[in-house]
Amino acid sequence: EAGVAQSPRYKIIEKRQSVAFWCNPISGHATLYWYQQILGQGPKLLIQFQNNGVVDDSQLPKDRFSAERLKGVDSTLKIQPAKLEDSAVYLCASSLGGIRTDTQYFGPGTRLTVL
Amino acid sequence: AQRVTQPEKLLSVFKGAPVELKCNYSYSGSPELFWYVQYSRQRLQLLLRHISRESIKGFTADLNKGETSFHLKKPFAQEEDSAMYYCALLAAGNTPLVFGKGTRLSVIA
Numbered sequence: 001e002a003g004v005a006q007s008p009r010y011k012i013i014e015k016r017q018s019v020a021f022w023c024n025p026i027s028g029h030a031t032l033y034w035y036q037q038i039l040g041q042g043p044k045l046l047i048q049f050q051n052n053g054v055v056d057d058s059q060l061p062k063d064r065f066s067a068e069r070l071k072g073v074d075s076t077l078k079i080q081p082a083k084l085e086d087s088a089v090y091l092c093a094s095s096l097g098g099i100r101t102d103t104q105y106f107g108p109g110t111r112l113t114v115l
Numbered sequence: 116a117q118r119v120t121q122p123e124k125l126l127s128v129f130k131g132a133p134v135e136l137k138c139n140y141s142y143s144g145s146p147e148l149f150w151y152v153q154y155s156r157q158r159l160q161l162l163l164r165h166i167s168r169e170s171i172k173g174f175t176a177d178l179n180k181g182e183t184s185f186h187l188k189k190p191f192a193q194e195e196d197s198a199m200y201y202c203a204l205l206a207a208g209n210t211p212l213v214f215g216k217g218t219r220l221s222v223i224a
Contacts, residue, residue, distance in 0.1 A: 003158070042201050042214025043159070056211055091159065100205060101147055101166070104212070106159040
């Protein structure tokens with residue numbers, strides 16, 4: 001089966017600019033996650049969707065980050081405006097259903113550099 | 116809040132030597148624990164979970180609630196085991212998966 005797809009793979013922007021990332025989960029997967037992984041750290045959940053509804057966005061910096069999952073399939077994560085500390089790899093993951101322990105399948109990530 | 120600690124950033128072992136990647140957690144309840152692995156230029160993927168009590172690629176991990184640990188072990192390391200390993204914890208309730216900072220395992224031929 002095709003894996004989780006993400007684009008772009010790399011992005012370099014200047015601070016205060018905007019950026020958007022796209023994720024296409026594995027077909028049929030109801031749950032979609034966005035993680036932020038700063039260099040030297042493990043992934044940290046930003047937001048979790050179940051179909052097109054938000055399950056958990058408690059760690060999403062809502063003053064600058066937004067995410068949507070229209071039609072319960074693809075998702076976009078936006079940062080506006082970006083700060084230097086947003087430099088990180090943004091990982092998208094998906095899992096089959098609503099069971100918390102379902103295996104999460106990760107995409108290749110988008111590496112963001114904010115100058 | 117839950118916390119996962121992986122005390123070693125880098126672990127180097129010789130091929131054929133035993134490997135133990137340490138993971139300690141902070142959580143008062145009964146956690147679900149996982150090991151994820153990321154090989155060079157590959158995606159992060161699940162290696163094993165404690166509830167399955169299985170051996171994957173020769174690796175095992177036992178949950179020790181008394182020591183709040185979930186160390187990953189393999190009796191004989193192989194070069195292809197070189198990768199970044201992350202321990203992760205899932206607490207009860209509607210809480211996210213919490214990852215440690217990871218340990219880079221380097222197996223030297």
